[in-house]
Amino acid sequence: MEVCYQLPVLALDRAVPKHVLSRRGAISLTSSSCLFGGRSPRQLSKRRGAISYDSIDQTALYIRMLDVRLGNFRSEIRGSTSHLCVDFRSLHSGESEDHASNRKQRSKLSLQMYLQCSRSFHGTLTFRHLHLLDQVYYGQAKCMLQRVGTWNFDIFLFDRLTNGESLVCLTLELFCKYGLIELFGLDPLRLHSFLVRIQEGYRSRNPYHNSLHAADVTQAMYCYLQEPKLSESLTSWDILLALLAAATHDLEHPGVNQNFLLKNDHFLASLYQKNSVLENHHWKSALSHLRESGLLSHLPIEDRHRMEERLGSLILATDISRQNEFLSRFKAHLDRKDLNMSSPEHRQFILQMALKCADICNPCRPNSLSTCWSHCVTKEFFQQGDVERAHRHDVSPLCDRHSNSVAIIQKSFISYVVEPLFVQWARFCDTPLSHCMLGYMKQNKKYWSNAGQEDLMDNAQTTCCKVLPRGT
Ligand SMILES: Nc1ncnc2c1ncn2[C@@H]1O[C@@H]2COP(=O)(O)O[C@H]2[C@H]1O
Numbered sequence: 001m002e003v004c005y006q007l008p009v010l011a012l013d014r015a016v017p018k019h020v021l022s023r024r025g026a027i028s029l030t031s032s033s034c035l036f037g038g039r040s041p042r043q044l045s046k047r048r049g050a051i052s053y054d055s056i057d058q059t060a061l062y063i064r065m066l067d068v069r070l071g072n073f074r075s076e077i078r079g080s081t082s083h084l085c086v087d088f089r090s091l092h093s094g095e096s097e098d099h100a101s102n103r104k105q106r107s108k109l110s111l112q113m114y115l116q117c118s119r120s121f122h123g124t125l126t127f128r129h130l131h132l133l134d135q136v137y138y139g140q141a142k143c144m145l146q147r148v149g150t151w152n153f154d155i156f157l158f159d160r161l162t163n164g165e166s167l168v169c170l171t172l173e174l175f176c177k178y179g180l181i182e183l184f185g186l187d188p189l190r191l192h193s194f195l196v197r198i199q200e201g202y203r204s205r206n207p208y209h210n211s212l213h214a215a216d217v218t219q220a221m222y223c224y225l226q227e228p229k230l231s232e233s234l235t236s237w238d239i240l241l242a243l244l245a246a247a248t249h250d251l252e253h254p255g256v257n258q259n260f261l262l263k264n265d266h267f268l269a270s271l272y273q274k275n276s277v278l279e280n281h282h283w284k285s286a287l288s289h290l291r292e293s294g295l296l297s298h299l300p301i302e303d304r305h306r307m308e309e310r311l312g313s314l315i316l317a318t319d320i321s322r323q324n325e326f327l328s329r330f331k332a333h334l335d336r337k338d339l340n341m342s343s344p345e346h347r348q349f350i351l352q353m354a355l356k357c358a359d360i361c362n363p364c365r366p367n368s369l370s371t372c373w374s375h376c377v378t379k380e381f382f383q384q385g386d387v388e389r390a391h392r393h394d395v396s397p398l399c400d401r402h403s404n405s406v407a408i409i410q411k412s413f414i415s416y417v418v419e420p421l422f423v424q425w426a427r428f429c430d431t432p433l434s435h436c437m438l439g440y441m442k443q444n445k446k447y448w449s450n451a452g453q454e455d456l457m458d459n460a461q462t463t464c465c466k467v468l469p470r471g472t
Contacts, residue, residue: 363444
C-alpha cells in the first residue's frame with residue numbers, strides 16, 4: 001500500500017514532554033512502500049514528530065500531530081485528497097496492545113466519519129466523488145492556469161474547479177513556470193507535500209483568512225513579479241522567496257485580529273511580546289513547515305538561514321499596523337528616485353511592498369471578485385465582534401455588525417489604506433497593470449459609496465466565501 005503524509009500543525013503554549021513526542025514519533029505504519037526520499041514511513045514519522053523551534057530565542061514551539069493518509073498516491077499528486085485518515089491519539093494512552101488497537105480502530109472510524117460529515121457539512125465533496133472531479137474539473141482548472149498571470153483571474157472559480165486545492169495547484173504551477181524545481185534542485189514530492197501542509201495549515205472555517213486568500217495573494221504576487229521593474233531585476237532566490245512568502249503569509253491565522261489576542265491574553269501574545277503577534281506566528285509556522293518538509297534541506301545552511309530571515313522580513317511587513325512606516329519609506333524613495341534594483345536591500349524592500357500590495361489588493365480586483373472578498377472579510381470581522389459581545393468585551397473597531405456595514409468598512413478601507421498604497425505602487429511601476437488596478441479600485445469605491453445602508457451584513461447573503469462556518 002502506498003503512503004502519503006499530511007501534517008497539520010498545532011501551536012502549543014507549553015513545552016511538551018519528550019516522551020510524548022517520542023511516542024508520537026514512534027508510530028508504526030502497516031505499509032511497506034517507501035516514497036519519500038528513501039526514508040521508511042517509520043523514519044519519516046519519527047522525524048516529523050519532532051518539535052520545531054526558533055534557533056535564536058528557542059521560544060516558538062510547535063508540535064506535529066501526525067495525520068497519516070493511506071490511499072492512492074497518484075491521486076494525491078494530482079491534488080485530490082482520496083485518503084483514509086488514521087487517528088493516532090489512542091497510541092498515547094499507555095493501554096495494552098489489544099485494547100489499544102480496538103480503540104485505535106474505533107477512533108479511526110469515528111475520525112473518518114467526522115471528516116466525512118464535516119466535508120459534507122461544508123458543502124465539499126467527499127473523497128468518493130473526487131474521481132469525477134479529476135476528469136471534468138481539473139481539465140478546466142488546467143485551462144484556467146494558462147491565464148494565471150491575468151489580473152481578472154477568478155480565484156473563486158479556480159478553487160471550486162480544484163475542489164479547494166487552489167493554493168497547491170496554483171503555487172505548483174508557478175514553481176514550474178519559473179523552473180524553480182530544476183533551478184534549486186527541489187524534490188517534487190517534497191514540494192507537493194510541503195504545499196499540501198501549507199494549504200491545510202490555513203483554517204478553512206475562516207471566512208477570509210483561509211487558503212483561498214493565500215492563493216489569491218500568490219496569484220497577485222505572480223502578476224507583480226511580471227512587472228518589468230521586478231522581472232528585469234529579480235533573482236531566482238527573490239522569486240522563490242516571493243512565492244513562498246505569498247503562499248504562507250497568513251498561515252494558521254486564527255480568524256481574529258491581534259487586538260483580540262491581546263485582550264484575551266492569548267499565549268501567542270506573550271510568546272511574541274505583543275509585537276506583530278499574528279505575523280510572527282505566520283512566519284514561524286511557515287519555517288516549521290519548511291524545515292519539517294526538508295524542501296530546502298539540500299541547500300547550504302547559510303542559504304537556508306538567509307532565506308528564512310528574508311521570509312520573515314516579508315511576512316512581518318504585512319502587519320497592517322506598520323502601513324505608514326512602509327508607505328513613508330516608499331514615498332521617500334520615489335521622491336528621491338533612488339531605488340536601485342541591483343541592490344539586494346532595495347529588491348527586498350520592493351518585494352515587501354509587492355507582498356503588502358498583494359495582501360490588500362482585493363479592492364483593486366474587478367467588482368465581481370472584489371465584492372466577494374469584501375463580504376468574506378466583513379463576515380470574519382463581525383464573527384469576532386459577536387464573540388466579543390457574547391463575552392461582554394468591548395467590540396473591536398469594524399467588528400460590530402450593528403454599527404457597521406460592508407459598504408461603510410469598504411469605503412474607509414479603500415480611502416485610507418488601499419488608495420494611498422496603490423497610488424505609490426502605480427508611481428513606481430507605471431504600467432498598464434498598476435493603472436488598471438487603480439481603475440478597478442475607483443470603480444469599487446464608487447460602488448460602495450452607492451451601496452448605502454441596505455448592505456448591512458446581517459442581511460447580506462454571502463456566497464463567495466470559501467466555506468460558510470457552522471451555524472451560519
Ligand atoms: N476588503 C477589505 N476590507 C476591509 N479590510 C480589509 C480588506 N481586505 C483586507 N483587509 C484588512 O487588511 C488586513 C491586512 O492584514 P491582515 O491579513 O492581517 O488583515 C487584513 C484585514 O484586516
